[in-house]
Amino acid sequence: GAVVSQHPSWVICKSGTSVKIECRSLDFQATTMFWYRQFPKQSLMLMATSNEGSKATYEQGVEKDKFLINHASLTLSTLTVTSAHPEDSSFYICSAHQVAGNPSAYEQYFGPGTRLTVT
């Protein structure tokens, strides 16, 4: 159980275009999903927290108009990179937090990641 999927697994796009990445919790409901960015050989950097039915909370330094996040249901969050540029090329990973359960059993379940290359 607790599987998170991402689509696409990789994408190449031209500079100036927009790209949408989907994050789905397949067998559980997630009120909260997180979006991370990971540069080669570096750690994960939290970009934003996505809450179902409300606006996302962005980390300091992350442009909300460039990285649009929508969490329309308890199983789906999307990240849209608008007007992509080569510097947006990165590995994007989402995670989902299960709704119910003992808080001490808290766990984020991670998706397999999406590699974005902007040419």
Add this chain to the structure above:
Amino acid sequence: AQSVTQLGSHVSVSEGALVLLRCNYSSSVPPYLFWYVQYPNQGLQLLLKYTTGATLVKGINGFEAEFKKSETSFHLTKPSAHMSDAAEYFCAVRNPKAAGNKLTFGGGTRVLVKP
């Protein structure tokens, strides 16, 4: 604010040898602590976690970690390395009293296993 420091960005071990990955944290409250493993071009998989209770935590694939409050450490060990343990390992911390359930990650340690 909380932070995580992983000593050593790269660790090389021989197959069958002890694996020791170091993690120290800074937190204003007793934290929840996690170790994740990441294989190339994949997401993160939870190895183990500490929330409350017993300070020695056993995880998957033969890994274990011990929470030492006095040393603010949560080092990860495995008695005998296997070739399949070659991966990137991340230590993470969460403040259980903070809203948002955010994780803070260390810089990661890449493990190389020599035959």
